[in-house]
Amino acid sequence: MPTQSQQSSDPKVPKAVQSALEKARKNHSELALILQLRGSGAKPVPSPETTERLAQALTDRATAQSGHRANRMNVFRELGSFVVLGKADFLAHLVAQPEVASVKLNESHPSSVEPIRPVRTGPPSEDGWVDIDS
């Protein structure tokens, strides 16, 4: 298993992910992480076929190393990324794989991805319409 120092020195693993992994390990809970695979040359991400193959290969590798499996996984073929729900030990091995370019929490709290909420909502006003003619 990657050591604490190995994890923290890995620039692709943000502090928030490290903390979440530690917390999940301590609580014996599961965590969902999003992994972005490395592209090559002019390609920002691997092809859909390579993405699918790599996602499977990397989770198999992490399973062999940690003894744990992914609870659930979803591959974003067109985007060169995948999301995995699993135990912290399994995930720590997974994020350490060299084919992984970056890691992100699939977090669900207010600072996560959110709609850019309107600053005001109200009934339509008459001056919101304009008459047009030929």
Place this chain on the structure above:
Amino acid sequence: MPTNLDIQLEASGSASVIVILKDSKAATISGLKRYFRHAETSQQTALLESLSVHTGGGGRRRRPTAPPAMRVYPALGLAFGTVDRKGLAALRKEKKHISGIHSAPVFSLIHPVRSAAVATPTQKVTWGINALDIPKLWAKGFTGKGILVGHLDTGADGKHPALKGAIKLFAEFDDLGAPVNPVPAAHDTGEHGTHTAGTIAGRSVAGKAIGVAPGADLACAIVIEGGNVVARVLGGMNWAVEQKVRILSMSLGLRGFDPAWEPLTAVLRQKGILPVFAVGNEGPGTSRSPGNYDDVLSVGAIDKNLLVADFSSSQKFTRPKNPLVPQLVAPGVGVISAKPGGGYQEMDGTSMATPHIAGLAALLMSAKPTKTADEVEKAIYASCQMQPGMLQSRANRGVPNAIRALDLL
């Protein structure tokens, strides 16, 4: 005082009219048909053909040999036909189904039929549509027809009269970004998505137009609210790419700069998809990702006086390409659009500005189908103008103009 229609009826016994419908229900249409009589003149045939070509209302490009008594253009909320004095009187009584009756334009050989036909009847458009000069593209017959626009938001109410027929594809994604099966009917988990979808491609209803590209198709997905997790958005983006959208409109983002999504916008670009994203509502010195990336067409908000809204985010980065965001500004204050369950409501936000530009891009792509996303974006940028009192640090290139963008494309 006699109207133009009355004078025309007096002179020839019949008149061509454009009727603004309050609804396009089959029962309404069949009820109104009895007031029309068959058109016989070549001018009417030419006009019918023009409307068909520009709106898809007739669905055929062939010259119709026997024009129907009445033709309906649901995307425009219009019907066209010929009436006699009795028919006109009867139509005028149908206030429940009709909001206006106008004399159809009479075309000569000198004036192009195509450009006048669509915009002829008086109708109400939102101030934002007017500010971008969008009706001038409609008048040329460009409605966004044939262009699929990706729309990732809280969903969209597919039963709203303005969105009926606009949502071609719909999907919902769970917390790990997997599609929910069976695919639910188009609905909104909030009201944000119905509003933004209406601005992109809402159809005209009863003479009121809220959609910039009323002929475009939407691929709408629920990716936000009820679980604001990254994987849902990725699931939606992945799906949008698979559906081969030409434009992706997203009025969502992570606060601050987060480079984690950069490969994804690069993928969109590589696949020829124009990413049109909101910049954020946190004011000067702020922005959101992915709206603040250098390869995204990011949009800030202006009000009716064409001034940048106080809440509109703007930020300068130390990078060579597109260091300043947003790339441009668009109407985002007092924007009227669709409300879930029916009717309209106003909203303020860069979320409201963004679909204006997604719709504009759809119009331009329908006008010049062979042009790439990069070329369309370039034309939009080149069409922008700073308005009096506007600061570059807040508005960047300024406000785009539809007709100028078309000329530059």
